[in-house]
Amino acid sequence: MVATKAPPRDTLTVTDNRTGKQITIPIIHNSIQATAFKALKAVPRDGDREEDDYANGIRVYDPAFMNTAAISSKITYIDGDKGFLMHRGYPIEQLAEKSNFLETAYLLIYGELPSLQQKKVWEFEVMHHTFLAEDLMKIIGNMRYDSHPMSIFISAFAAMGAFAPDANPSLQGRNLYLNDKLTMNKNIIRIIGKAATVAAASMRVRMNRPFIAPRSDMTYTENMLYMMDAISGAEGYRPDKRLAKALDILFILHADHEMNCSTATMAHVGSSLVDPYSAIAAAAAALYGPLHGGANEAVIRMIERIGTVDKIPQFLEDVKSKKELLFGFGHRVYRNTDPRSKIIREVAETVFDAVGREPLIDVAIALRDAALKDEFFISRKLFPNVDYWSGLIYKAMGFPLDFFPILFAVPRVAGWLAHWKQSLEEGNGKIWRPRQLYVGEPRRDYLLLEERSEKEVVDPKRGVTVLPHFLSKRRMSKL
Structure with missing residues (x-):
C-alpha cells in the first residue's frame, strides 16, 4: 500500500x-x-x-455580509469574543486615556502616532481648514429650521465637492489620488477640519441663529462647542474644558470601528474613484439610518418610555415576549462587553460633574444590572454597547436627540478617510461589484397591453387600479 x-x-x-x-x-x-x-x-x-x-x-452567497471579508486592513482590529478593540495596534483604552481625537485621527489615517513636530503641523493645518465657503454657508443657511441635522450634514458634503474641483478625479484624472499625495493629504485635512463646522452650522440652523466663525486657537471639540453655543458679538466665551475633553474622548471612541455599514459604504463608493466629498456624503447617508447612527437616540427614547426603575421588570418581560425592543444591548461583532461602553461610563461622571446628573441614569443603571442578571440576556450575550451610555451623555450635555447621529458622524469621518485612503493605496484598483443570485422569472416574451391580465388591486367603486401612496381621493375621482 x-x-x-x-x-x-x-x-x-x-x-x-x-x-x-x-x-x-x-x-x-x-x-x-x-x-x-x-x-x-x-x-x-x-x-x-x-x-x-x-x-x-x-x-x-452571504446576505448582509455575515461572514465575508471584503477587504484586508491594517487599521482596526476587533476581538468580539474578548471585547477588545485596537487602532493600528493601540488598545482603545490607552488612546482614550492618553491621546486626543486629532492625534487618533492621524494614527488611523497614516498608520503611526505623529512625532511632536508632525502633531503640531497636523493640528495647525486641520484647525486652519475649518472655514466654509460663503456660498456653501448660504446653502446650509437655506435649509429648513426643522431639517434633520444629518440631512444638512449629508447635503453640505455633497455640495462641498463642487467647491473643490481640484479634488475631483472626474475633472483632474482618474488616478489623481494615486499620483498626487499632496492633493490627497490636503483634502483629508480639509474634510476633517470642515466636518465640525458643518455640524455646528446644522445646530445653528435648528436654533435659527447666525453662524459663528471657527476659532483656530481652540481644540477640535472645544471649537465645535464654541461654534454651536457662542452668541454673536459676545466676547471671551469659551466652552467648559471638562465638556470639551469628554466630547474629545467620545470622538476617539467613535472614530473607527472596522467594516461597519457606513465605512463599507465609503470604501464601496470610493472604489468608483469618485471625489472624497461625495463618498463622505454617501457614508453619512448610511450612518443616518436608525439601525446604525440612530441607535443611541433609540436608547434614550426607550429609557424615557420605561420612566422609572419599578417598571424595568415588566419591560424586560415584554422584551422576552417580543412586545418591546431592547436598544443599546448586543452588537453584530461583540459577544462580550463593548470595551467602549466601559470608558464612556467613566466619562459620564465627568459630564455630570459639569452639568448635573442626568435623571435617566438611575433607570439606565438599574436596567443594565437587571439585564446582566437575567439568564435570557446572558445566554444571548447581550451586553451594553457604546450606544447605551453615549446617548445619556449627549442628553446631559443638552444636545437634541436628532443631533446624536451628527456626534457620531463627525469623528467617524476620520475612520472613513482612513479606509478610503487605504483602499486607494492598497486595493486592486477594481470597482466593487458584488454578485447576486437571480431568483426571479426565467426568460419570457413581452405581452402587449391588451394581452395582460389585471393583477393590481382595483378600487371596486371606480373600477380603476389603485396605487396606494400615489393617488389622492381627489385625483382618483378624475379617473
Missing part, C-alpha cells in the same frame, strides 16, 4: 459532489479566496435554471 501525502495544513480541500471535481484552496489569515470556487463549474441538469449561471462556477 502506497501512503498518500497529506495536503499542507494551511489549505482547504473542497469536493464538488455534482461532478467529483476537487480543488485545494490556500488558507491565508484564516480566510480563503471566494473566487476559488469559480473553478467548480457544472453542466445544468434537466430542470435546473439557466439563470443559476453554472458555467461560471459556484458563487458564495
Whole structure:
C-alpha cells in the first residue's frame, strides 16, 4: 500500500459532489479566496435554471455580509469574543486615556502616532481648514429650521465637492489620488477640519441663529462647542474644558470601528474613484439610518418610555415576549462587553460633574444590572454597547436627540478617510461589484397591453387600479 501525502495544513480541500471535481484552496489569515470556487463549474441538469449561471462556477452567497471579508486592513482590529478593540495596534483604552481625537485621527489615517513636530503641523493645518465657503454657508443657511441635522450634514458634503474641483478625479484624472499625495493629504485635512463646522452650522440652523466663525486657537471639540453655543458679538466665551475633553474622548471612541455599514459604504463608493466629498456624503447617508447612527437616540427614547426603575421588570418581560425592543444591548461583532461602553461610563461622571446628573441614569443603571442578571440576556450575550451610555451623555450635555447621529458622524469621518485612503493605496484598483443570485422569472416574451391580465388591486367603486401612496381621493375621482 502506497501512503498518500497529506495536503499542507494551511489549505482547504473542497469536493464538488455534482461532478467529483476537487480543488485545494490556500488558507491565508484564516480566510480563503471566494473566487476559488469559480473553478467548480457544472453542466445544468434537466430542470435546473439557466439563470443559476453554472458555467461560471459556484458563487458564495452571504446576505448582509455575515461572514465575508471584503477587504484586508491594517487599521482596526476587533476581538468580539474578548471585547477588545485596537487602532493600528493601540488598545482603545490607552488612546482614550492618553491621546486626543486629532492625534487618533492621524494614527488611523497614516498608520503611526505623529512625532511632536508632525502633531503640531497636523493640528495647525486641520484647525486652519475649518472655514466654509460663503456660498456653501448660504446653502446650509437655506435649509429648513426643522431639517434633520444629518440631512444638512449629508447635503453640505455633497455640495462641498463642487467647491473643490481640484479634488475631483472626474475633472483632474482618474488616478489623481494615486499620483498626487499632496492633493490627497490636503483634502483629508480639509474634510476633517470642515466636518465640525458643518455640524455646528446644522445646530445653528435648528436654533435659527447666525453662524459663528471657527476659532483656530481652540481644540477640535472645544471649537465645535464654541461654534454651536457662542452668541454673536459676545466676547471671551469659551466652552467648559471638562465638556470639551469628554466630547474629545467620545470622538476617539467613535472614530473607527472596522467594516461597519457606513465605512463599507465609503470604501464601496470610493472604489468608483469618485471625489472624497461625495463618498463622505454617501457614508453619512448610511450612518443616518436608525439601525446604525440612530441607535443611541433609540436608547434614550426607550429609557424615557420605561420612566422609572419599578417598571424595568415588566419591560424586560415584554422584551422576552417580543412586545418591546431592547436598544443599546448586543452588537453584530461583540459577544462580550463593548470595551467602549466601559470608558464612556467613566466619562459620564465627568459630564455630570459639569452639568448635573442626568435623571435617566438611575433607570439606565438599574436596567443594565437587571439585564446582566437575567439568564435570557446572558445566554444571548447581550451586553451594553457604546450606544447605551453615549446617548445619556449627549442628553446631559443638552444636545437634541436628532443631533446624536451628527456626534457620531463627525469623528467617524476620520475612520472613513482612513479606509478610503487605504483602499486607494492598497486595493486592486477594481470597482466593487458584488454578485447576486437571480431568483426571479426565467426568460419570457413581452405581452402587449391588451394581452395582460389585471393583477393590481382595483378600487371596486371606480373600477380603476389603485396605487396606494400615489393617488389622492381627489385625483382618483378624475379617473
